[in-house]
Amino acid sequence: MAKKRILTGIRPTGLPHIGNLEGMFKNCVKLQEEFECFFMIADLHALSSEYADAARIRGNSLEIAIDWIAAGVDPEKHHIFIQSEVPAHSELFAVLAMITPLPWVERCPTYKEMQREIKDKDLNTFGFLGYPILQAADILVYQAELVPIGEDQLPHLELTRQIARRFNNLFGEVFSEPEAKMTKATRLPGVDGRKMSKSFGNAIYMADSQEDTAKKVMSMYTDPKKLRQGDKGNPDGCVCFAYHKIYNEAEVGEIENSCRSGALGCVDCKRSLAKKMNAALLEQRERRAELSGDLKKIESYIRKGREAALAVTRETMQRVHKALFGS
Numbered sequence: 499m500a501k502k503r504i505l506t507g508i509r510p511t512g513l514p515h516i517g518n519l520e521g522m523f524k525n526c527v528k529l530q531e532e533f534e535c536f537f538m539i540a541d542l543h544a545l546s547s548e549y550a551d552a553a554r555i556r557g558n559s560l561e562i563a564i565d566w567i568a569a570g571v572d573p574e575k576h577h578i579f580i581q582s583e584v585p586a587h588s589e590l591f592a593v594l595a596m597i598t599p600l601p602w603v604e605r606c607p608t609y610k611e612m613q614r615e616i617k618d619k620d621l622n623t624f625g626f627l628g629y630p631i632l633q634a635a636d637i638l639v640y641q642a643e644l645v646p647i648g649e650d651q652l653p654h655l656e657l658t659r660q661i662a663r664r665f666n667n668l669f670g671e672v673f674s675e676p677e678a679k680m681t682k683a684t685r686l687p688g689v690d691g692r693k694m695s696k697s698f699g700n701a702i703y704m705a706d707s708q709e710d711t712a713k714k715v716m717s718m719y720t721d722p723k724k725l726r727q728g729d730k731g732n733p734d735g736c737v738c739f740a741y742h743k744i745y746n747e748a749e750v751g752e753i754e755n756s757c758r759s760g761a762l763g764c765v766d767c768k769r770s771l772a773k774k775m776n777a778a779l780l781e782q783r784e785r786r787a788e789l790s791g792d793l794k795k796i797e798s799y800i801r802k803g804r805e806a807a808l809a810v811t812r813e814t815m816q817r818v819h820k821a822l823f824g825s
């Protein structure tokens with residue numbers, strides 16, 4: 499039996515950080531054992547919010563490919579590609595946009611949230627409103643059965659299913675409804691305790707040196723009531739402790755106890771975390787450095803991904819044309 503097909507995407511709006519690594523890339527590495535995977539660099543989606551600074555998008559796209567591969571995705575067996583290089587995404591987007599009622603996109607919670615939160619960019623564009631329709635096109639054009647996403651993306655998947663149903667009702671069965679493959683989210687907060695994001699300046703990157711990593715760890719937000727060693731601490735809500743849970747599983751119980759009792763001070767706690775993190779990320783960072791030195795190879799993987807994407811999407815678009823126009 500053919501393997502089920504997966505499609506997932508990430509926007510190249512900046513360097514990938516360890517939040518992306520733990521929350522998404524590692525999951526992709528697991529999924530590739532079982533599924534045929536299309537890993538998409540969503541540069542058109544990036545354009546919807548970064549159009550004023552579009553020149554950076556290409557460089558960021560390559561960085562994403564590098565980190566995806568450095569994390570362990572196999573670009574020979576699976577397909578890493580760039581959305582804008584596969585025209586079917588835009589073609590199907592145009593078709594789906596014709597049949598999607600405006601209220602479906604206007605009520606999308608992600609849309610409202612971005613409009614509310616992002617003040618330094620003008621997101622009052624037609625394309626930004628259509629963001630989830632483009633995402634629906636991404637998914638449906640691969641006939642992807644499963645879509646690995648975090649919880650924040652569920653409204654987009656639901657909308658995708660609605661649009662697929664509407665298309666099928668109007669023009670006949672072309673699309674099956676994709677399912678979310680929810681990732682057990684490993685959520686890493688930024689060093690200041692807010693959501694990790696390049697725009698908050700609180701992210702740790704795979705591209706960071708060991709020294710940078712240690713510096714960022716030393717600046718982490720911890721229990722504000724614990725001022726010196728000896729003070730009893732509360733690990734709940736402490737960023738450093740959240741990271742120990744991921745990078746120092748073996749000692750996390752001990753750390754919790756000695757934090758609560760006061761025996762462990764924050765400086766020592768952070769030092770030991772920095773060491774563990776740098777050790778855990780070492781291999782990957784070495785691979786990333788090596789891959790960064792061979793951009794030709796990265797480009798060739800992306801070309802290969804594009805070929806596979808073109809072949810699959812061409813087939814879907816033929817079916818779409820047939821359903822719409824009879825040939």
Ligand code: TRP
Pocket residue numbers: 505506507508509540543632633636637645646647651
């Ligand atoms: N909207 C997704 C995000 O911001 C990125 C994305 C674009 C995506 N197209 C997709 C994810 C298709 C899954 C499937 O994370």
